[in-house]
Amino acid sequence: MKYRSSLIQKLLRSIMLLVLLPLSASAAYVDELIAAAHSKQLSAAPEWHALLHYYPNLVLPGVHSLADDPAFLNAPDGKTNPEAELDATLRRFFEPPVNPLENPESQHAQCTFIARYHWLRQQLNFDDTQLIPQSCARFEQWFASLNPAGVTLIFPAAYLNNPASMFGHTLLRVDAKDQTEKTRLLAYAVNYAAVVDEKDNGVTFAVNGLIGGYAGMFSVMPYYLKVREYSEMENRDIWEYRLNFTEPEIEQMLRHLWELRGIRFDYYFFDENCSYHLLSLFEVARPELELTREFRWWAIPADTIRSVVEQKDLVGDAVYRPAGITELKHQLQFVDDDRQRMTQALANRALDVNSQEFKGLTVAEQAKTLEFTHAYLNYDIAKGHRTDTEAGPLLFELYAARSKVDTGPAFSPVPTPAVRPEQGHATARLALGLGYQDQWYQQLRVRPAYHDLLDPQAGYEEGAQIDFLDFSFRHWNSGPTRLESWVPVSIVSLVPRNRFIKPVSWKIRTAFERKRLHDGSEPLLFTVEGGAGLTQQRNVAQRIYAMIEGGLAAHDRLDKHVSLGLGPSVGMLWQVNPLWRLEAGAKVLRYGVGEHQTRHQLRLEQNVVITNDSAIRVNLSQQQEYERVWSTAEIAWQHYF
Amino acid sequence: MKRKLMFTVLAASLSSVAFAGQNNVGTCGWGSKVFEGQSGIAPQVLAATTNGTFGNQTFGVTSGTSGCTQDGTVSSSWKMAMFLDGNMNKLARDMSVGQGEALESLAALIGVEESQKAAFYQLTKANFSHIFSSDAVTAEQVRLGLKDVLAADEAFASYATKV
Numbered sequence: 001m002k003y004r005s006s007l008i009q010k011l012l013r014s015i016m017l018l019v020l021l022p023l024s025a026s027a028a029y030v031d032e033l034i035a036a037a038h039s040k041q042l043s044a045a046p047e048w049h050a051l052l053h054y055y056p057n058l059v060l061p062g063v064h065s066l067a068d069d070p071a072f073l074n075a076p077d078g079k080t081n082p083e084a085e086l087d088a089t090l091r092r093f094f095e096p097p098v099n100p101l102e103n104p105e106s107q108h109a110q111c112t113f114i115a116r117y118h119w120l121r122q123q124l125n126f127d128d129t130q131l132i133p134q135s136c137a138r139f140e141q142w143f144a145s146l147n148p149a150g151v152t153l154i155f156p157a158a159y160l161n162n163p164a165s166m167f168g169h170t171l172l173r174v175d176a177k178d179q180t181e182k183t184r185l186l187a188y189a190v191n192y193a194a195v196v197d198e199k200d201n202g203v204t205f206a207v208n209g210l211i212g213g214y215a216g217m218f219s220v221m222p223y224y225l226k227v228r229e230y231s232e233m234e235n236r237d238i239w240e241y242r243l244n245f246t247e248p249e250i251e252q253m254l255r256h257l258w259e260l261r262g263i264r265f266d267y268y269f270f271d272e273n274c275s276y277h278l279l280s281l282f283e284v285a286r287p288e289l290e291l292t293r294e295f296r297w298w299a300i301p302a303d304t305i306r307s308v309v310e311q312k313d314l315v316g317d318a319v320y321r322p323a324g325i326t327e328l329k330h331q332l333q334f335v336d337d338d339r340q341r342m343t344q345a346l347a348n349r350a351l352d353v354n355s356q357e358f359k360g361l362t363v364a365e366q367a368k369t370l371e372f373t374h375a376y377l378n379y380d381i382a383k384g385h386r387t388d389t390e391a392g393p394l395l396f397e398l399y400a401a402r403s404k405v406d407t408g409p410a411f412s413p414v415p416t417p418a419v420r421p422e423q424g425h426a427t428a429r430l431a432l433g434l435g436y437q438d439q440w441y442q443q444l445r446v447r448p449a450y451h452d453l454l455d456p457q458a459g460y461e462e463g464a465q466i467d468f469l470d471f472s473f474r475h476w477n478s479g480p481t482r483l484e485s486w487v488p489v490s491i492v493s494l495v496p497r498n499r500f501i502k503p504v505s506w507k508i509r510t511a512f513e514r515k516r517l518h519d520g521s522e523p524l525l526f527t528v529e530g531g532a533g534l535t536q537q538r539n540v541a542q543r544i545y546a547m548i549e550g551g552l553a554a555h556d557r558l559d560k561h562v563s564l565g566l567g568p569s570v571g572m573l574w575q576v577n578p579l580w581r582l583e584a585g586a587k588v589l590r591y592g593v594g595e596h597q598t599r600h601q602l603r604l605e606q607n608v609v610i611t612n613d614s615a616i617r618v619n620l621s622q623q624q625e626y627e628r629v630w631s632t633a634e635i636a637w638q639h640y641f
Numbered sequence: 642m643k644r645k646l647m648f649t650v651l652a653a654s655l656s657s658v659a660f661a662g663q664n665n666v667g668t669c670g671w672g673s674k675v676f677e678g679q680s681g682i683a684p685q686v687l688a689a690t691t692n693g694t695f696g697n698q699t700f701g702v703t704s705g706t707s708g709c710t711q712d713g714t715v716s717s718s719w720k721m722a723m724f725l726d727g728n729m730n731k732l733a734r735d736m737s738v739g740q741g742e743a744l745e746s747l748a749a750l751i752g753v754e755e756s757q758k759a760a761f762y763q764l765t766k767a768n769f770s771h772i773f774s775s776d777a778v779t780a781e782q783v784r785l786g787l788k789d790v791l792a793a794d795e796a797f798a799s800y801a802t803k804v
Contacts (some may be wrong), residue, residue: 138712140713141712142712142713145714145715145716145717146714178749180749182742182745182746182749183742183745183746183749184742185728185743185746186724186746186749186750188713188714219713220713220714221713222715222724222727223721224724224728224743224746225727226728228727228728228731232731234731261713262710293804367738371738374734374737378730378734392776393776394732395730395773395776396773396776397776399733399734399736399737399769399773400737400769400770400773402738403736403737403766403767403769403770404738408738408739408740409738409739409740472764526752
């Protein structure tokens with residue numbers, strides 16, 4: 001043992017000598033590089049700020065890095081001091097080589113911070129004899145398997161009956177050199193998401209998402225896994241926007257992505273979310289892009305897409321990937337009533353593919369019926385309507401049956417929608433209106449996000465509304481100027497039912513709104529309304545719906561401070577022509593708990609598109625509340641921005 | 642370790658708890674769940690997006706511990722197995738019809754020449770029941786079935802080694 005330890009000591013000593021000699025020689029060179037970096041003011045360059053995710057402080061002068069992980073920084077004060085960080089980074093590049101045999105995970109600082117190394121090497125013309133380049137085998141292997149030729153921005157659109165999903169998600173796809181139009185599934189996806197504990201419940205998700213309680217991280221995975229997740233399981237259409245980054249730009253973006261492996265950012269649902277961080281990757285690739293600034297406080301994925309598309313020479317074409325449910329709806333148009341019944345029978349095992357009835361069909365009709373049944377069963381399974389033990393064997397039998405029908409695909413591909421999501425109206429809205437309700441009033445209405453049932457429809461999901469923080473201020477001609485209502489959130493989902501898709505339509509709205517009470521006062525009441533019901537498609541342009549609604553109003557001045565009501569509502573949504581939409585509705589709510597009253601409401605609301613970013617809204621209504629009946633007529637000019 | 646019944650994986654994966662113990666492919670560990678934060682305000686909506694079937698964190702966390710990935714990318718020896726496992730349902734559907742994106746991608750992975758693609762799709766369609774021998778078939782069984790079918794066909798025998 002003694003002999004062995006002295007041998008180790010000797011070995012160590014000689015290794016240290018080997019390491020220290022070049023270190024002392026390079027000490028002068030690192031100082032030289034640091035001095036050069038200072039004189040070139042590299043720590044103030046946009047490239048450096050993009051690489052370190054520096055962002056200007058809100059109040060105080062200076063910057064801070066959005067990265068919340070010590071492993072991302074080299075200087076103790078690197079989070080707020082770009083220059084100290086740059087100096088420390090340069091020093092680390094001179095560290096002795098690592099031995100991958102000791103730990104295959106270990107990397108030299110030149111590899112860990114390979115995008116910084118690459119950029120600084122260019123800026124300072126590193127002398128490779130004095131700052132020895134290290135081999136980065138792990139990075140090289142990773143980069144080679146990505147084999148990047150291009151980058152595509154991926155946007156899964158809203159899914160049916162879930163207006164909240166309009167907020168969406170964005171991710172990137174790294175397209176490989178050997179990839180074709182038809183093998184996009186084989187590319188890799190780059191995803192930024194919060195890492196959550198699967199035991200967390202919905203409320204915990206929401207709270208942590210708001211306060212930055214989750215770690216946000218980048219991950220890389222095969223694109224087909226994301227396609228399956230969005231397109232098949234969640235039934236969301238996907239839009240793929242090809243980006244025109246040059247090869248050197250893509251290389252630098254991926255070098256930076258490598259630096260971000262396992263790096264934690266605090267995840268904030270509204271601002272520092274997936275879309276925000278993808279934009280920051282674009283800025284690393286092309287520092288003259290200024291994308292993130294615009295979205296510091298509020299990054300709605302669709303808006304970030306819009307902003308990316310607006311950049312000069314950044315976006316190529318967009319490719320549409322319809323979800324399972326979109327295919328089902330498309331195919332349904334070509335399946336007649338008899339075949340629809342047959343599909344139902346097949347799906348319920350009331351009809352066998354080997355029966356005379358089925359075999360009697362033409363080859364084309366067999367193919368069509370089977371393919372439509374596949375689409376339907378896949379949809380039903382994704383929705384959780386069928387258990388796997390029941391649906392698995394059936395689906396398998398029907399695939400096998402289709403393989404024996406000797407003909408090509410029975411359906412045409414789903415056509416690409418004429419208007420893409422980012423070509424729809426901008427999500428913030430300002431409205432100036434004039435109205436009459438016993439007397440004239442002028443109204444200013446501000447809604448930061450997102451889309452209501454009557455807003456211009458193109459690019460949005462039909463029958464889906466989600467409005468946030470809608471403020472209305474009114475100046476009454478012979479009265480006060482005041483906040484008339486504030487609607488924190490209002491969601492409506494009117495999804496038509498058919499033989500195969502049977503969603504429940506629903507709505508929820510919370511508001512502070514003025515009501516005239518018995519004593520003549522008009523306080524801001526807190527109200528919550530919600531409802532559930534059914535929607536039917538009458539034709540392409542018309543949907544009618546009926547719901548049971550419940551309502552709650554709360555205020556000190558109400559009898560017992562609260563009032564609870566229940567009643568029916570009906571309505572119609574009609575796209576009269578491409579520019580003109582209207583909704584007519586009626587409802588009666590009987591308030592029986594707390595303060596008693598019956599509330600009636602009749603309304604007709606219309607929206608006429610004027611230009612890409614403006615519209616005229618005309619609302620007529622008659623209401624009865626707290627035994628008072630009144631009519632309102634209002635016209636408003638709306639601007640989307 | 643083998644995951645069963647890919648026809649039903651869609652259903653199974655929606656129930657993330659039931660799925661948690663199964664999301665392994667061979668010795669590849671697809672890791673922790675990922676939450677696509679930007680999905681909505683209603684908590685149940687958020688929950689709906691956390692199915693996390695294959696929402697892995699291999700990029701950051703599990704490299705070196707799993708056999709099939711290199712910092713998030715799939716090593717070449719695992720490419721076919723991973724693809725089959727991740728696309729079983731789509732692939733069966735495409736094969737039964739004789740065309741489709743998953744089938745095209747499979748052909749690309751195997752390296753089928755452009756001029757032979759139509760014949761390849763015809764072959765896999767005709768032998769569907771051999772490749773997908775039952776509803777409880779595993780990705781590995783599909784791979785072996787496909788290998789058999791290719792080996793038995795004169796024109797495609799040379800491709801059998803690539804599966």
